Amino acid sequence: MMIELLLLFFAGIFGGILNSIAGGGSFITFPALIFVGVPPIVANATNTFSSCAGYISGAYAFRKELADHKNKLALILVISLIGGITGAWLLLQTPEEVFREAIPWLLLFATLLFIFGGRINNQLKRLAVNNKHATSLGGVLLFLLLLAVTTYGGFFNAGLGIITLSYLALAGYTNINAMNGIKLLVSSIVSLVAITLFIYSDVIAWYEGTFVLLGTLIGGYFSAQVSRNIAQKHVRLFVIVASVATTLYFFGQTYINQIFKYV
Numbered sequence: 001m002m003i004e005l006l007l008l009f010f011a012g013i014f015g016g017i018l019n020s021i022a023g024g025g026s027f028i029t030f031p032a033l034i035f036v037g038v039p040p041i042v043a044n045a046t047n048t049f050s051s052c053a054g055y056i057s058g059a060y061a062f063r064k065e066l067a068d069h070k071n072k073l074a075l076i077l078v079i080s081l082i083g084g085i086t087g088a089w090l091l092l093q094t095p096e097e098v099f100r101e102a103i104p105w106l107l108l109f110a111t112l113l114f115i116f117g118g119r120i121n122n123q124l125k126r127l128a129v130n131n132k133h134a135t136s137l138g139g140v141l142l143f144l145l146l147l148a149v150t151t152y153g154g155f156f157n158a159g160l161g162i163i164t165l166s167y168l169a170l171a172g173y174t175n176i177n178a179m180n181g182i183k184l185l186v187s188s189i190v191s192l193v194a195i196t197l198f199i200y201s202d203v204i205a206w207y208e209g210t211f212v213l214l215g216t217l218i219g220g221y222f223s224a225q226v227s228r229n230i231a232q233k234h235v236r237l238f239v240i241v242a243s244v245a246t247t248l249y250f251f252g253q254t255y256i257n258q259i260f261k262y263v
Contacts, residue, residue, distance in 0.1 A: 004036040005211050012215020016054035017223040018242060019161050019187070019216070021180070021235060025051060026158035027246040029212050038205050041096055045198040046205045048157040050212035052191040054220030055184050061221050062181030069178060076182065077189055079143065080150045084190035087154020088197040099156060104250040106152060107159045111243040113166035142171050153190040158250070160187055162243045176235045184220075 011032035015025030026047055033043035033050075059066070066073065091099065149167050153160035164183040173179045198204050 005208075008032055008036060008208055008211040009215045012050060012054070012212035012217075013219040014215075015051065015212070016058070016216035016219025016221075019051060019054050019058065019184070019220060021223050021238060025054065025161070025216070027242070027249055029216070030158050031249075033205070033208060033212065036208060038208055040100070041091075042203050042205050044091070044156060045194075045201075045203040046209040047212070048191050048198065049195050049204050050209045051157055051216055052188060052195060053213045054216030055188040055191055057217050057221040058223070059181060059184035059188050062177065062184060065175070065178040065181040066185060069182065073182075073185070076146065076186060079146050080153075080186050080189035081193055083147050083150025083152075084154040084193035085197065087151040087156075087190070088194035089154075090151070091155045091194075092197065092201055092203070094155075101254055103156060103158065104247060104254050106156075107162070107243070107247040107250055110159055110163040110166050111240070111247050114162060114169055114243060115240060142167075145170070150186065150190050153187065154194040157191065157194075159243075159246055160190065162239065162246065165239060180235075 011028050015027075015029035017025070018028065019025035029050060030043060030047045033046055034040065038046060145167055149160075149163050152163060161183050164186050165179055168179045168182060173182070195204070
């Protein structure tokens with residue numbers, strides 16, 4: 001039992017580091033919970049609870065970068081609240097097999113969006129120059145996209161950081177440290193409201209989740225300090241590697257297991 005608890009603690013540390021620098025920490029923490037015997041739906045809810053501490057500590061570490069964008073944060077927080085509640089409610093109503101099969105496709109979309117988000121944003125800016133209605137339309141679409149992102153986060157925490165970074169790239173943000181700060185703030189709000197519903201429905205494994213939480217709290221804070229000293233192109237490359245690895249993992253989990261069922 002002690003070995004399992006240590007596994008969860010160190011998974012939390014590495015997950016917290018990954019969440020603060022790039023996103024995708026659930027690639028480590030969610031499978032660790034499954035490995036020690038926590039049922040999938042409960043592991044998903046517990047992973048949201050456990051990751052939240054790392055999000056909060058990481059967001060606090062990026063408070064200076066967040067202050068530079070404080071005029072935009074109120075709307076982002078409101079959308080995060082609505083999306084987090086909606087996603088968590090949908091998870092509690094959805095059969096386990098359905099949400100498992102949707103995960104790899106959502107992550108694939110997020111990975112492609114992060115890689116090509118900057119180019120898409122440049123095209124949107126050119127469109128705005130030629131069409132006076134494009135800016136308003138783009139604002140509405142970005143609003144709906146953030147609502148979809150936060151709903152996904154309430155539904156399934158894995159990949160939320162990557163998808164949020166993809167949204168921020170599409171929205172025109174370029175400073176990776178500011179993007180990381182906003183990403184962690186969004187993740188914090190979405191997780192907190194989702195956790196409230198999960199507590200009400202009694203689907204959190206508190207004992208196992210606490211050890212992961214302690215690890216994410218440590219990993220999330222200290223990795224934020226380190227990431228400021230890393231060149232933005234290196235952090236971006238790390239994000240891409242993390243997102244591709246996460247996507248491949250979930251595709252393997254979903255479709256390789258299905259193939260073996262019929263062999």
